[in-house]
Structures are given as C-alpha cells and as structure tokens.
Amino acid sequence: MAFKQRRRAGGCRTNPTTLVAGQGNCPALQPAPGLIPSASMLKSKLKEHWWCQPLQGHTCIRPYSVPEDDRTHAEDKHTVAELEEIHFDEADSDITDGIYLAGFRRSFRLWQRTSFRKRRQSCTSCTPSSGTLSTPYEEVVLYQRPPQETHRLIILVGAAKVGINELRKRLIKLNPSTFQGPVPHTSRPIRAGEQTEREYHFVTKELFEYMVCNHRFVEYGEYKGHLYGTSTDAIDEVLKRGRMCIIDVEPHSIQSQTKKLKPYVIFIKAPSPDRLRQTRRDARTITNCTVNRAFTEEDFVELEEASRLMEAKYKQLFDSVLVNDDLQDACMQLCSIIQAAQHEPQWIPVSWSQTDE
Ligand SMILES: Nc1ncnc2c1ncn2[C@@H]1O[C@H](COP(=O)(O)OP(=O)(O)OP(=O)(O)O)[C@@H](O)[C@H]1O
Numbered sequence: 001m002a003f004k005q006r007r008r009a010g011g012c013r014t015n016p017t018t019l020v021a022g023q024g025n026c027p028a029l030q031p032a033p034g035l036i037p038s039a040s041m042l043k044s045k046l047k048e049h050w051w052c053q054p055l056q057g058h059t060c061i062r063p064y065s066v067p068e069d070d071r072t073h074a075e076d077k078h079t080v081a082e083l084e085e086i087h088f089d090e091a092d093s094d095i096t097d098g099i100y101l102a103g104f105r106r107s108f109r110l111w112q113r114t115s116f117r118k119r120r121q122s123c124t125s126c127t128p129s130s131g132t133l134s135t136p137y138e139e140v141v142l143y144q145r146p147p148q149e150t151h152r153l154i155i156l157v158g159a160a161k162v163g164i165n166e167l168r169k170r171l172i173k174l175n176p177s178t179f180q181g182p183v184p185h186t187s188r189p190i191r192a193g194e195q196t197e198r199e200y201h202f203v204t205k206e207l208f209e210y211m212v213c214n215h216r217f218v219e220y221g222e223y224k225g226h227l228y229g230t231s232t233d234a235i236d237e238v239l240k241r242g243r244m245c246i247i248d249v250e251p252h253s254i255q256s257q258t259k260k261l262k263p264y265v266i267f268i269k270a271p272s273p274d275r276l277r278q279t280r281r282d283a284r285t286i287t288n289c290t291v292n293r294a295f296t297e298e299d300f301v302e303l304e305e306a307s308r309l310m311e312a313k314y315k316q317l318f319d320s321v322l323v324n325d326d327l328q329d330a331c332m333q334l335c336s337i338i339q340a341a342q343h344e345p346q347w348i349p350v351s352w353s354q355t356d357e
Contacts, residue, residue: 101172101181138316139350143262144343150239151342153261156248157314158268159306161285161299163324164248167268170331171246171338180243182234185211188226201234219253235261244338251314259352264341266334267318270307271325276300279325319346 145152156164172179183197187205196202203211208227212220220229230247238245239261254265270276277300284292285299311321320337324330340346 101169140347141350141353142345143348143353144345145262150242150261151244153235153239153258153263154244154246154338154341155254155258155263155265156246156268157251157254157265157310157318158248158324159270159303159310161295161303162268162270162307163327163330164268166327167324167330167334168246168248170327171334174331174335178244179246180238180241181246182230182238184228184234185217185220185231186226186228188228201231218247218258219249232258232261244342246338251310251317254317262348262352264319264338264346265317266337267311267315267321268330269311269321269323270303271323273300273304275325276303279327 156168158164168181172181184200185203185208186200187203187208188200190196190200190202194200194202205227208220208229211217211231212229216231216233217229218232218235220227222228230249235245235247235258254263271279276295277297280295280300283295285295286292311318319341322330322333322337
C-alpha cells in the first residue's frame with residue numbers, strides 16, 4: 001500500500017518499477033492485449049480522416065428566436081418556448097456515416113452547463129464526500145484492468161466551451177466500434193423522428209425520479225421543466241458491449257456512482273488566451289440565448305480563468321491533464337491517454353479495489 005496525493009496533474013505513474021509491495025504478482029498487472037489503435041496507427045488514420053480538414057465556418061451567428069411565421073402558427077403545435085427548445089435540441093443531433101451519436105443534443109448540453117449550481121444544491125447523491133476534496137492524500141494501489149473485465153470508464157472534465165464535446169464526438173466518430181457515449185435519459189416527451197434508446201431513453205417523470213432515489217444517475221438535472229441525466233445502466237450497456245464508454249460530467253459528480261467502474265479522469269485544460277484566440281477563430285459556441293455564436297474576447301479570458309480555477313479545486317481527482325490547443329494534436333493525445341488508461345497500470349484509490357470484494 002502507498003499513500004500518495006491521489007491524482008497527479010500531468011499524468012499518472014505507469015512505471016512498473018513503482019509497484020507497491022505485495023502487488024508484483026497480482027494477475028491484474030499482466031499486460032492486456034491492445035484493443036484500441038496505437039498512437040502511430042491513429043496518426044496515419046488521422047492523415048486521411050475528415051477531421052484533418054479545416055474547421056468549417058458556420059453561418060448562423062445571431063441569437064435564435066422563433067421566426068414570426070412560426071410564432072403565428074406556434075399555438076397549433078408548440079409554444080414559442082417549445083419551438084426554441086426544439087431548435088436547440090435538434091441542432092446538435094448528429095448522424096454521420098450511419099452512426100448515431102447519442103448524448104450530444106443541445107438541450108442536454110445546455111442542462112449540463114446552466115443548471116450546475118442548481119444541481120449542486122439539490123442533488124446530494126452527486127456531491128462528493130467532503131473528505132475527497134479536503135484531504136488531498138489517499139491510500140492508493142496500482143491497478144491494471146484484467147483483460148476479461150470491462151473497460152474502465154473514461155471521464156472528460158473541463159470548463160464550459162473548452163472543447164469537451166468536440167473531442168468526444170471526434171473520438172467516437174473516428175472509431176465507433178471502440179468508443180461510445182451512453183444514451184442519456186429524459187422525462188421530456190418523445191418527438192416525431194426520434195427513437196427511444198437512440199436519442200434518449202424516454203421515461204416518465206415518475207420513473208426518472210424513482211431512478212434518482214435509487215442512485216441510478218451519475219448526474220442529472222432539469223432543463224426547461226424536463227429532467228435529463230446520465231445513468232449508470234446506460235454506461236453499463238456500452239461497457240458490456242465491449243466498448244469504451246466516454247462521458248463528460250461536472251467534476252463534483254466523479255466520485256458518486258462511478259467508483260465500481262474505476263473511472264479514469266482526464267481534465268481538458270484551456271490553453272493560454274493567446275492560443276485560444278489563434279485556434280478558436282472559426283469556433284462557435286452556444287449559450288442560453290444564442291446558437292453558433294463566435295467566441296468573444298471575454299469568452300477567451302473567462303474560459304482560461306474557469307479552467308484554471310477548476311484545475312486548482314479538483315486536481316486531485318484528475319488522472320491526466322490534456323491541453324486542448326491544436327485540435328488534431330489534442331485528439332491524438334486523447335487516444336494515447338485512453339489507451340494507456342486501459343492497458344497500463346495506473347494508481348487508483350484502495351477503496352475502489354475493495355468494491356470488487
Ligand atoms: N482545439 C480546438 N481548436 C479549435 N476549435 C475548437 C477546439 N476545441 C473545440 N473547438 C471548437 O470550440 C467550440 C466549443 O467546443 P465544444 O462545444 O466542444 O465545447 P464544450 O466544452 O463541449 O462546451 P459546453 O460544455 O459549453 O457545451 C466548437 O465550435 C468546437 O468546434
């Protein structure tokens with residue numbers, strides 16, 4: 001056993017010579033067969049792949065409001081607020097090469113961003129024990145996933161607008177048979193063209209609340225009167241298919257329901273404001289009232305500051321830190337980090353290894 005500052009910003013120790021007494025013969029430390037492409041394979045794949053193309057410019061940069069014509073007919077089918085929500089909700093649905101990317105809908109993203117404070121107050125199950133943040137030292141052991149076990153859950157954490165959605169989407173599109181996101185749950189009604197268990201698991205508010213009481217969500221919250229959440233069942237579904245499940249959550253949700261999935265947490269860090277200015281020229285962001293708005297000078301400063309504060313507050317929870325500077329490089333680094341997380345020994349809290357027993 002060893003006591004360490006549990007997570008080291010900048011990466012975990014993977015050198016087998018650091019094995020702790022008594023761990024050397026552990027079958028869990030045997031190398032696992034490679035299941036995801038190596039960094040060099042990815043590099044060559046990347047060269048041919050669509051994500052090497054320059055970012056496409058977007059055209060819509062004004063705040064979205066329901067057009068007058070639609071407002072006139074709004075009462076026939078939806079309220080104006082609902083139409084605006086539908087616009088947000090549909091704008092980010094994504095089907096590429098026949099792959100449906102669940103979990104990228106804007107209402108879900110907006111909920112994740114806007115209700116952070118509310119969730120923190122109302123969702124006790126999602127709040128880490130005070131000890132997690134107040135005690136930076138924790139007993140740890142080296143762990144390597146045995147080949148017969150499901151993959152470790154990969155959690156991406158970062159400040160709003162840092163590019164988590166983009167990185168996760170690109171990773172999954174690059175290799176959908178390896179990476180997948182869980183299908184979120186919602187209590188909002190299903191709409192024409194949607195399929196249950198594709199865009200969302202559509203459930204009643206009562207069932208959603210029942211699941212909350214039974215601690216079945218890694219995180220959840222409310223947006224425009226509807227509940228949204230990422231369930232442990234949805235994560236399990238992905239893992240049981242033999243895929244690597246990539247989720248993004250607020251840092252305070254990391255500890256709650258995910259321990260038994262031995263999550264590997266990657267902090268996506270903002271580069272300097274100067275680099276943000278250079279790299280985000282064509283980037284677009286969404287807020288509560290705008291769709292595809294260009295980044296402003298204020299956004300860059302706020303993003304860098306939010307990223308710095310998040311890192312300072314939660315760094316002991318991070319296994320790796322990845323600076324999202326050049327997008328292509330960041331994607332490649334992310335793949336390498338995930339590969340190491342799944343196939344090389346990593347430090348985990350002792351309490352996580354005991355959950356197996
Ligand atoms: N490294 C990068 N270089 C250039 N543009 C980037 C980079 N990373 C992300 N972007 C762009 O920045 C914008 C915001 O990214 P994204 O939506 O992924 O952020 P996010 O962290 O998921 O934000 P939120 O949590 O607020 O939804 C998108 O237009 C995305 O294409």
